[in-house]
Amino acid sequence: MKKVEVITRPEVFKELRDNLFSIGVGGMTVTEAAGTGKQKGVEGMFRGTTFEIKVLPKLKIELVVEDGKVDQVIEVIQRTCKTGSVGDGKIFIIPVEEAIRIRTGEHGKEAII
Ligand SMILES: Nc1ncnc2c1ncn2[C@@H]1O[C@H](COP(=O)(O)OP(=O)(O)OP(=O)(O)O)[C@@H](O)[C@H]1O
Numbered sequence: 331m332k333k334v335e336v337i338t339r340p341e342v343f344k345e346l347r348d349n350l351f352s353i354g355v356g357g358m359t360v361t362e363a364a365g366t367g368k369q370k371g372v373e374g375m376f377r378g379t380t381f382e383i384k385v386l387p388k389l390k391i392e393l394v395v396e397d398g399k400v401d402q403v404i405e406v407i408q409r410t411c412k413t414g415s416v417g418d419g420k421i422f423i424i425p426v427e428e429a430i431r432i433r434t435g436e437h438g439k440e441a442i443i
């Protein structure tokens with residue numbers, strides 16, 4: 331199993347959620363986040379004074395999927411989140427040792443579908 335961690339623009343969330351569920355993802359965790367990438371924040375202007383915005387609002391979406399589904403998940407994320415402008419976000423893939431559904435005690439693949 332792998333955890334797919336996506337950090338992207340909040341505006342795309344509804345479409346991303348629907349597209350991920352449509353390929354059979356079992357669940358996801360969403361966290362409001364703030365961050366900065368290569369651009370190190372942007373410069374804003376307020377009443378004639380420039381100020382630095384160091385972090386921008388983002389959403390972090392985490393989902394654990396079986397290995398065989400990772401490529402499809404990445405494809406959906408790229409298709410949904412890519413505008414081509416800076417700040418589209420990042421995808422991180424992290425190995426997951428075990429998953430357990432608390433209610434039933436199911437382990438592994440059974441616990442994430
Ligand atoms: N190396 C990293 N580690 C952890 N989080 C990151 C990393 N790079 C980016 N992020 C997170 O992803 C968000 C979006 O990053 P962003 O899309 O701006 O990446 P980028 O590398 O600057 O690419 P781009 O040039 O397309 O903007 C950031 O606000 C931050 O929360």
Ligand SMILES: [Mg+2]
Nearest residue numbers: 367368369417
């Ligand atoms: Mg950036």
